[in-house]
Amino acid sequence: MNTPFSPPLYMQRYQFVVDYVQTCRPRKVIDLGCADCCLLGKLKFHRDCVQLLVGVDINADSLLKRRRTLAPLMSDYLQPSNGPLTIELYQGSVTEREPCTRGFDLVTCVELIEHLELAEVESFSEVVFGYMAPGSVIISTPNSEFNPLLPGLTGFRNYDHKFEWTRAEFQAWAYRVCRKYGYSVQFTGVGEAFGGWTDVGFCTQIGVFQRNYDGINRSMTTTERLEPSVYRLGNITANIAKHFFIKLYRVVYPSLCDNNIYQKTLVNEVLYEAQQLRKKWCQKKNIDSNNNSHVHYYPSVEAEHCGAEGGADEQLPVYQHGGTICIPLSSVWLSPRVRGLCGTLHRLREILLGDSRMRLSADGTVLILPADDDDDDDEEEDKEEEVKTSSDVAENVKEDWDEELGNV
Numbered sequence: 394m395n396t397p398f399s400p401p402l403y404m405q406r407y408q409f410v411v412d413y414v415q416t417c418r419p420r421k422v423i424d425l426g427c428a429d430c431c432l433l434g435k436l437k438f439h440r441d442c443v444q445l446l447v448g449v450d451i452n453a454d455s456l457l458k459r460r461r462t463l464a465p466l467m468s469d470y471l472q473p474s475n476g477p478l479t480i481e482l483y484q485g486s487v488t489e490r491e492p493c494t495r496g497f498d499l500v501t502c503v504e505l506i507e508h509l510e511l512a513e514v515e516s517f518s519e520v521v522f523g524y525m526a527p528g529s530v531i532i533s534t535p536n537s538e539f540n541p542l543l544p545g546l547t548g549f550r551n552y553d554h555k556f557e558w559t560r561a562e563f564q565a566w567a568y569r570v571c572r573k574y575g576y577s578v579q580f581t582g583v584g585e586a587f588g589g590w591t592d593v594g595f596c597t598q599i600g601v602f603q604r605n606y607d608g609i610n611r612s613m614t615t616t617e618r619l620e621p622s623v624y625r626l627g628n629i630t631a632n633i634a635k636h637f638f639i640k641l642y643r644v645v646y647p648s649l650c651d652n653n654i655y656q657k658t659l660v661n662e663v664l665y666e667a668q669q670l671r672k673k674w675c676q677k678k679n680i681d682s683n684n685n686s687h688v689h690y691y692p693s694v695e696a697e698h699c700g701a702e703g704g705a706d707e708q709l710p711v712y713q714h715g716g717t718i719c720i721p722l723s724s725v726w727l728s729p730r731v732r733g734l735c736g737t738l739h740r741l742r743e744i745l746l747g748d749s750r751m752r753l754s755a756d757g758t759v760l761i762l763p764a765d766d767d768d769d770d771d772e773e774e775d776k777e778e779e780v781k782t783s784s785d786v787a788e789n790v791k792e793d794w795d796e797e798l799g800n801v
Contacts (some may be wrong), residue, residue, distance in 0.1 A: 397544070398584050398596070405583035406503050406533055406597055407432050411439070413531060413601070418442035419498030425449050425487045425521070426505030430459040433480065437463060440474045440646070446481070449494065453484040453641060460642040470647050473654050478646040485638035488516040490524045493638060497527045504597070507534050507554045514566070522574035522602070530576070530602040532567075533583075536560060539596045542586060560594050567600045576602045649734070659734045659744065660751070666728040667720045667760050674711040674718065713764060720760040722753070 398405065410432060414422065420442060424432050427448030436446055446463075450456055463480045485491060487505065500521055509517055521530060535550050537557040543550070549557050558566070560580075567578045582595025649655045709721035722745070725731060726738045735741040742757040752761040 397542075397587055402584045402596060403431075406599075407435055409533075409581075409583055409599060410501055410503065410531055411435055413529075414439055414443065414499070417499070417529065419529065421445040421447075421497045422499045422501065423447040423449065423494060423497045423525075423527075424501045424503070426502060426508070427482070428452065428455055430456070430462055430482070432501065432503060434462050437478065437480060437646075440476050440478045440648075442476075444477050445479050445497075447494070447497070448480075448482045449485050449487065449638070450482075451484065451486055453639070456482045456484060456641050463642070464644060465646050473647040473649050473651075473658055475649050477648045477650045480642070480644050480646075481640065482642040483638045483640055488513050488520055489638075490520055491638045494520075494525050497525065498529065500525060500527045500530045502530070502532045504533055504535070506532060507549075507551075507557055510555050518566075518570050518574075522570050522576060526574070526604065528604050531599065532602070533597050533599045534558060534563060536563075536582065536594050536596060536598040538593045539584070539586065542593065543596075558598075560598055563598055563600065567602070571602070575605045577605060578602045655734070656744075659731070659741075660748070662728065662730050662734060663725055663741070663745065663760070666725045666731060667762060670711050670720050670724055671718045671762055714761075716764050717752075718762045718764050719754070720762060722758055722760055725760060 400408070414436060418441075422436060422443055422445070424447070427433055427450050430448055433446050433448050436443055448456065460482055463482075483491075483493070487502075488509070502521070506514065506517065521527075535554070535557045536559070538559050540546055540550065540557070564580060567580070570576060571578050579601050580598065581601065582598045584596025586593050586596075647654050649658060709724055711721070711724070712719050722742060723738060726735075726741055731741065735744065742753075745751045745753055745760070746757045753759065754761065
């Protein structure tokens, strides 16, 4: 039996959150009940806005199994992003107050609330909307009015569901939360009805909550975020995790905000562009390209920002002087990648002159490379091989009720 939804419903839910993030551009996002970390795995590619991703779930085994999918790829090291990104995973309960869960722009609860006992929903509401008090909250939950349309389904969609709300029940709860904690809400969903059944709503109903600021344009992340109560691994049971948060995983992605990474990235780009210019010059001189090497300099330079400066766009000729090949720095600076990293020719010159392992002319206008290095081809092949190994981590997840019905 096949799912009646295309794309599958779980993908539509995740895409809804991704679209919201792309539109509203929150910097700090926490996913409660993150389970297999699939949503976090999608959001980590939106580093143009997201700087902190946190996942919380009561099931430590699931988090530990899936944490590898959140690790940086080879491409993240080869081409660091402009903005920072930190990802953290915690074992903990969504009904307990925890300082490290405060100060977020967006809280997501995708198919979570129905796994709580009805008696716990009030605690969940107080923790999320009263204690965490984020700028926005996205909550999705099954719409029980849609269940008769799901083929072969009897009872709830998942054996662990404690309840499934109608649209009226979900909206009544949401409006109570808004009145109590100062939020507004809009209702939508994913998974449209089929076969002419248009009066049952969406298969998954979604509430998008926005915090009211009484007309004051304040930052969503003014609340201070503190360290977790517990953050060491040990023999932690689910009962203990109900009262404490345990940090299971933390990774900081490479970015150009890190001065050392910025320095290495800029110098590597300069050397790569210089080698390409040298290679073209050697080919014109009928020198065997197999003898052209990539210089093994991995310098760390001091990078600062400076005012804009014009520079000549004319590519000056490469020339040989004794046993060296001389590359005009102005020609290297014509590379869009180098310009994007440094911005001005004057600043580029300052950076390279400040590094003892870079050979420049006395006036800093020419980059000097050896004429007879032997490892250029090997280095270039290594770089190409690294790029080929960079690939996204494939995901293999199934819809809950699909699994219950034996759908794969």
